[in-house]
């Protein structure tokens with residue numbers, strides 16, 4: 001790379017440039033203004049004779065050099081651009097000015113303009129954001145440092161966002177699972193979330209609501225007390241800390257409340273805490289939080305804010321791709337693969353619907369097969385169906401620009417079972433008993449034809 005030639009209009013511009021730490025590859029020159037002749041800024045050489053005819057040629061310019069012009073003066077800048085073009089017709093020129101606009105500048109293909117204010121303002125605002133987070137963490141630590149045993153409570157059947165945030169908060173408090181366990185009133189149920197806990201090594205302890213009284217500190221993460229029903233234990237009406245991104249609820253006291261409803265994930269809030277405190281971020285923690293954001297926002301799609309993007313990018317630099325792969329693609333058991341093989345032998349895509357009926361399988365195989373099945377040519381919908389214990393369980397995926405998956409599943413299970421989901425992912429459960437009552441048998445052929453008809457009706461239903 002060639003030199004950078006920095007040309008400053010007057011001593012003040014030159015001093016500003018030396019403040020930001022002039023780079024060794026930069027050739028620093030300045031053009032004194034009237035009366036500035038004597039006060040040469042350190043490290044700068046003077047452009048002899050000012051910006052007159054042939055001025056740039058005196059700098060011995062070579063090909064591929066870059067120029068920066070530091071000035072708020074329109075005529076000065078236009079003259080400088082003209083002189084530079086004389087020695088290099090398509091030179092790269094950066095104009096640093098807060099006063100000049102693009103209209104004040106001559107037409108030149110590789111010219112960019114920016115201003116000190118724009119550049120520094122954004123950074124300073126960001127620093128204030130970090131400072132606010134640091135202040136928040138200092139308050140949290142002051143509040144909880146002296147407590148003996150702190151419960152970090154997540155919702156019943158917690159999701160990866162809640163679990164990862166709780167795990168990060170514990171790290172932030174400098175605690176271990178003995179003095180700050182992650183607790184829940186209901187176990188982690190979804191197989192993919194169990195796989196997540198196992199891969200990252202996070203233990204969610206199930207306790208009875210009364211046991212909350214055994215702790216002298218109570219922190220709620222990704223949840224607020226109203227989730228625990230009409231009449232939660234008294235201890236839940238007055239908690240130490242709430243960190244959440246769900247809409248703010250009333251009816252409880254919290255000494256510190258950090259609720260940011262514009263965020264797509266609580267993991268993004270906690271990532272800002274870690275960042276503001278310059279906490280060490282190991283690959284495991286970074287991966288857990290990254291996955292927390294990814295799953296709560298459906299890969300930065302739904303309800304994602306600029307903050308989530310920033311936290312995601314920050315975590316991305318420290319995460320472990322291998323661990324993330326293990327979380328997202330948990331190991332498939334061999335019987336599950338054999339069931340998939342049998343189902344694939346009958347694969348067909350009709351009306352954009354690709355349905356694979358697996359028979360008896362471990363539950364976590366079903367969503368993975370659904371993900372894969374959407375890759376079939378012409379498939380707009382993928383439905384993976386399996387029998388788990390006494391239920392027919394199915395996972396649904398679609399390409400995103402068709403009817404919402406959650407809506408379709410709710411129509412399919414109506415009166416038979418439960419189900420729901422989002423725009424492009426959904427899940428449904430129909431007890432075998434309920435299925436038999438309507439369709440007589442529940443063998444694979446019957447399940448396939450009944451569900452196929454039900455899905456076709458729900459997907460292509462004309463509701464005006």
Ligand SMILES: [Mn+2]
Pocket residue numbers: 161162222245264265266296
């Ligand atoms: Mn969440």
